[in-house]
Amino acid sequence: MKNILDKNGLTGFWRVLFLFLTAAIFLTMFLPMWNVFVVSTSTALDSSQSGIKLWWTTFSVEGFFYVFRVAKMARPFLNSFFITTIGTVIQVLLSALAGYVLIQKSLPFKNFISSFIMLTMMVPGDLTLISVYQLNKQLSLLNTYQGLVLNGLVSGFSIMMMRNYFETVPYSLAESARMDGAGELKIFGSIYIPISLPGFATVFFMEYVARWNSIMLPATLITDEKKYTLPLMLKQMIMSVDSTSGTAATPDNAIMAAIVISTIPLLIIYMFAQRFLMEGINMGAVKG
C-alpha cells in the first residue's frame, strides 16, 4: 500500500493526504460489498446478529440453498437470463443493420432517417411509461415474455454506436464489392461484421448490463410472479424485510445470497468485457 504512489512526485503532506484519501475511498466502496459476501456465506443465526460482520463466525452456504429451495430463485433467474440474452442479441443485429444504413453515402432521405432515429433518444422511454403500458395492453403483451423482449428492443444509442464503428471501415471496400455484384447483406456480412467485431461486443455488453438490471419496464409490464425477472424478485424479497424492526420474512443471509447470485453474471461480463465497456465510455457513449 505505501508504495503505490512511488515515482509520481508527490511529497510530504500531499503524499499522506493522497494515501489517506485512496484508502478511505477504497474502504467506502469495498467494505459494503465485502459485508454482503460475508453475510451471504454465514448462517442465518449469525447474519441476524448485530455487529460489523466483516469476517465469518461460521462459514455456511445455507443461504444459497435457501434462495433456491424456499424462495424459488431459479425461475426468475432463468427468466432474466433468457429475456436478456435473446433481447440483446436481436437488438445488436437490428442496431447493426440500421447503423449500416446510416453510413451509406448519398442515400436519399438519409438526414430524415437520422433525425427520425435521433429524436427517439430525446424522448426517453421512461417518460412515456403510462402510454407504454397502454400500448402493451392493446397488443396483449402484458405479463408475457414477448413483451419483455420487445419493449426496448432497439435504441437510438446502440444504432449510433454501431454507425460510429462502421464509419471506421473504408467505404471503398464496400463500393468495390458492390461493383462485383455483391448484395447488401453479403457486403454487410462479409466485410462490415468481421471488421467491426469490437463494436458488436461493446454494444452487446453495454445493452446486456442495461437489460439485466432493468427494473422499471418489468415493474410496469409484469404482475404475474411466474414471469418476474431477477430485479423484481429481489425487490420483493427486500421489501418483505420490515426495515423498522429488521426482522425479516427471509433470513438476511438468504437475501444477501440472492444479491450475490444476481451479481455474478455481471461480474463475469465485466471480467471479459472490461476493455469493451471502457471503450464504450471513451466513445462518449452513455446510457441513461
Add this chain to the structure above:
Amino acid sequence: MKGQLKKKILRYKEIYLLLIPVLIYFLVFSYYPLVLGIIKSFQKVKLLGGFEMVGFHNYKEIFGDRQYRQAFINSLAVGGGTFLLQFVWGLLIAVLLNEIRNKASKSLFQTVTYIPYLLSWSVVGGLWISILSPSGMVNGIMRALLGTGYSPMVFMSEGRYARLIMIFTGAWKGAGYFAALFLAAMVGIDSALYESARMDGATRIKQIRYITLPVIVPTMKVIAVLTVMGILRNFDQIFVMMNASISDKVKNLLVLIYEQGIIQFNVGTATAAATVVLAATLLITSVVRKILKYDEIYS
C-alpha cells in the same frame, strides 16, 4: 431530376429494406406512446366508460396537487445532491487513480470503484438497506465507536436521514462511472506537458491543478449535461429503497407517476405529469447546454 432521385432510391432499395424493422419498431414503441401520452393528458375517463376531452384540466390539477409539488421538490433535492456528491467523489477517484503508479493497485482500485455502477438498484438498494438496518454494519461500527450504551438507529425509517441516504447511495453507485469518464480524458494528456512543468520546478500538486484539471473541463460539461437530462428520471433507486415512513421526503416524480398511472389508473393526470417532466427535461437540458456553451465544443 425526378427520374434521378427515383433511380437513386431504386439503387438503394435493399438498404431501405434493412431499415424496415427498426422504423416499425420506433413508430410503434417510441412515437405512438409519445403521441398517445400527449392525447391522454388532455382526456378524462367518463364514469360510464369512454373518454372526454377536458383541455388543460389535468395539467391544472397536477399543478395544484400537493403530492406532485412535493415529488418535484424531492426529485430536485435528491437529484441535485446526488449530482454534486457524485461529481466530487468521481473527480477525486480519477485524480487519485491518475497518481497511482503501481499497475495492480490501480486496476484493483478502478475495478472496486466501478463495480457498483454495473449493479442494478435492486442489488445496491438491498445492500444498503441491509447495511443500514438496526443489526447492520453501520450500527455495528457506531456501537464499536460509542460503546455498548449506544442504541441502534433505524436509519431507513428516519425522515431526517432519508434524502441524505439516497444522495449518498446514489453517489456511491455512480462515482466510479464519472471517474471512468474523467480518467478517459486524463489519459489523453501528453506526458511531455508534465515533464516540462516539472523542469520549470512545478510541484506535482501544481501540475494536477494547472494541467490535469483544466484538460478535463470539457468532460465536466458533458457530465453536467447528461446529469441534468436524467435528474427528473431517477426511478429505480427510489422504487427499491422507499418505504412508507420516508416516502414524504424521497418519493419523486417518476415513482409518483408510476403509482398514479399504473397502480391507481389515474391515467389522465399521470400522463399530464409525465408530459410536464418530459417538457421540463428538454427545457432544462437546452438551457444548461446554452450556459455551458456545450454545442460549441461538441457539434
